[in-house]
Amino acid sequence: MNANFESHSISRRSFLKASGVVGAASILAACGGSSSSTAASTSGAASGAAAPAADAITDYVSFETAKRELETWNFLYSQSASDMNVTTNCWDGLLSFDCYGKAVPAIASSWEHNEDSTVWTFHLRDDVDWCDVNGEVKSHLTSKDFLVGLEWVLNALKNEAFNTSMPSETVVGAAEYYDLTKDKGDAAADMTYEDMLAAGVGVEAPDDYTLVFTCKSPCPYFDTVAAYNSFYPASEDLIKELGIDGFRSCDYSTMWYNGPYLIEEYIQQNTKSFIPNPNYYAANDCTRFEHHTITMIPDLSMGLQLYENGEVDNIDLTESNLTTITSDPNNEHNKFLCEKRPTKYSYQMHLNFQRKDENGNLDENWNKAVSNRAFRQCFYKGIDFTNYYARTNKINPLKCENDYYTMPGVCYNTKGEEYTTLVAKEMGFDSQAYDGKTMIRLRDNGGDIADLKKQAMEELSAIGVTFPVHCYHYIKSGDTTALDTATVLKQCFSESLGDDFVVLDIGTYVSSIYKEVRNVQLHSILQNGWGADFGDPVNFLGQEVLSDDNAYYAQTTSWIAAVEKDPQDYQKDLLADYQEFTDLVTAAKAIVTDTDARYAAFAKAEASMLNNALCIPCLFEVLWCLTHVNEYTKINAMYGPCNYKAVNWETRQGDGYTTEEYEAFSAAFDAATKA
Structure with missing residues (x-):
């Protein structure tokens, strides 16, 4: 230096x-x-x-x-x-990725699968240690640590259903073990990886440096699944030292590093x-x-x-x-x-179907409006986000346009067709000429957004909705950049839909949008980005389905899971749209031996979601920067946490x-x- x-x-x-x-x-x-x-x-x-x-x-x-x-x-x-x-x-798992997004060794030095991709074997390094924040070696890492980590994730009491969906969808017996721990209640605290093995979960450690997973069905992308943090190791010694609550809430000073x-x-x-x-x-x-x-x-x-x-x-x-x-x-x-390159996240505008006001009362006006298909379609088909995109990329704003739910590049069929192009075909976008400015007109298939707006206002007025409908969007207090961006978004709403129809109200939170807004259901819309955890469309679409504890957005952001438990009369059509989408996802998931048919089926499900405007795709992040780092030398995976x-x-x-x-x-x- x-x-x-x-x-x-x-x-x-x-x-x-x-x-x-x-x-x-x-x-x-x-x-x-x-x-x-x-x-x-x-x-x-x-x-x-x-x-x-x-x-x-x-x-x-x-x-x-x-x-x-x-x-x-x-x-x-x-x-x-x-x-x-x-x-x-601070933490390493089985695999990492290189600068091209290819899976490369991490703690697993090599891996292979059987002919039909149902059994995957990972060979671990023998020189990995856990150490504390001071760099003192505390324990040697073996295959047992991966068993302990998986049991923690699958234990409903210990990990509270977080990161459970990946193993539950792929590994034999994983979903059943999660349900077993859920049924056990507080007694699940005493369950260990040995209980998980005894319950028949498809994982074994034949020796200290070998780990074998058995999948429910052929899973040729399982290495991308195993790279996610659901499959990361944990030390049994540390969990015993900190206790369940202490390990769940560990911080940098108490956790161990590898x-x-x-x-x-x-x-x-x-x-x-x-x-x-x-x-x-x-x-x-x-x-x-x-x-x-x-x-x-x-x-x-x-x-x-x-x-x-x-x-x-x-x-x-x-x-x-x-x-x-x-x-x-x-x-x-x-x-x-x-x-910069696009980040790996597809950003969507998530709609809250069970909004509450600051007193905890249901916002009936918004909830009735957003339950109406025509109202939602006005958001997807009618809002021109071009000026909003310019807040991210002023020079090339339309590089930020996102018209689908799944992030492009997550997977390809055997013909080399990228998955979202299949969604485009389902929606008829590929057969229309791009207008050189925005895909908005293609969404409306040449129709007049004014007719859709008129339909929504007539249908909603008949059930007592008053206009304009107030749509609540929250930003961090004191964040001037966020305020400027929200102001532009408000203008996009106004110019595209009209202040007589819907008005974007900008609210603020102090510290945590999760705790202060999302969890108490104050938002009407919440923009989040989702990056794939593994290389299959189910990782995106599975976050929105009904009747699944692991459907992240359905459970925590759109609150459609809460609607499903106690629906109002005006929400029956909304739930029917969600059920149609859920059934299509379920059908696609069941196709496990034909990749092309699987992806085509998921494309039908995604098209159903978009046509019914259950969620509004919003943007990609393509930023400009000043930098002393060549980002093309960084890890560049479409999935995983690396x-x-x-x-x-x-x-x-x-x-x-x-x-x-x-x-x-x-x-x-x-x-x-x-x-």
Whole structure:
């Protein structure tokens, strides 16, 4: 480390300690070959053996906004990307991914499956240890730890149904064991991995370094399932030491580590500081930062100044930042503007079908309106989000347009057709000419949105709905960027649907959107992003179905599960639409030997969801940034929790990467993935 960089690092750390950022919330969002000059680093990112360049950053500082503070350190418990983006640096599982999204070894050094993909065998490394926050080795990791981890996840009392769906859908006996623990009530606390094995769950550990899973049916994508945190290990010794409640609520100081970093310091709403884990099994096969800090900032409005001051090594740019930079041809940042790859998350606008007011009373006006199919279709077919997209990507806003529910790139059929193109065919989008501006007109199939609005108003007026209907949207208090974005969204509603029909009301929360808004059902709409946990459409669509404790959005965000238990007369058609969708998902799930038929069936289910507007696809994140990191060397998986693992990143001090360099990185990456 040279003297200039050393001085630079000291000034950054003094800022981080003094910043005192306040406020918190977690959102779901829920896991690079470039040019000849970076070929060696790129190869290393894929193989886990990168060598740092002479000018690489050793003390790396990144950022996160205050609304994305983590809410749990327990990797088995979390389903939120804002948690896992941090803890992926502390916990390793069976597999990881390379910079192209290909599964690569982690704790499992190799794996194979039988001819019909029903039995999967993972061979574990014999040099993995658990250590505490001080780097002291506490226990040696063996196959037993994966049995303990799976039992914890499947135990309804211990993990409270979080992350249960993946093993329940795929592993023999897993769903039945979950139900057994649910029936046991408090007695489930005493159940162990031995009880799980005795109950017939399809997992075994024939020796200390072999793990075998038996699937319910052929599952050719099971390696992507096993890479998710449902299948991560846990130490029985630690659980005994902390107790069930203590382990569930463990934090960085009490949990044990087996990943590349330890937490040096954590100041809530301020900083998370990582240092290398001295006991990391892959220490000699990867590059890590000597010090890695994530600093929390109130919102992105102050981000550019922090980057200019050298306080952070990368920053995402807001619409106003881009306007300031691009409107001045002499601005020093113009040649350093880098358009990032799309994140792996499909963002949707989730509708709440059982909204309550601040007194806990049902909001009958909204609930009646949103139960009406024509009303919902006005949202999906009628709102032009172009100006809203520009808040994320001012230069190329339509790169952010999302017209489907499942994220593109999650899976392909045997003909090489990407799954969402099958959804497009089901909905008739592929047969119509793209108008060059937005897909909105294609959604309406040439019809007049005014007719749909008129239909909705007539049908709703007949059951006592008053207009305009108030639609409640919540943002973090004090977040100026979020307020500006919400204001633009309000204008999109107004201009597309008319203030006589629906008005977007902007509310605020103090700390946690989950605790203060979602869990008490205050929202009318809630925008969340979902990233695939494994490579199959059921991971997306299964979050919305009826009568499933593991359907994340149905249980926690749309509250359709609560509606199903106690429906009002005006919600019968809504439940019928949901039942149609659920039945189609169930039928698709049952197809296990024909991938093409399976994906075609899921496409029918997704088309049903969209045509009935049960959820409103909203956007993709395609951001512009200033950065000292080549993101094409980062892990780039469409599923799993590994993408923020800070290993083998190519970085450099001095000037950031240029627009020209990033365009070359992108072109080389695309060429490599198509080769």
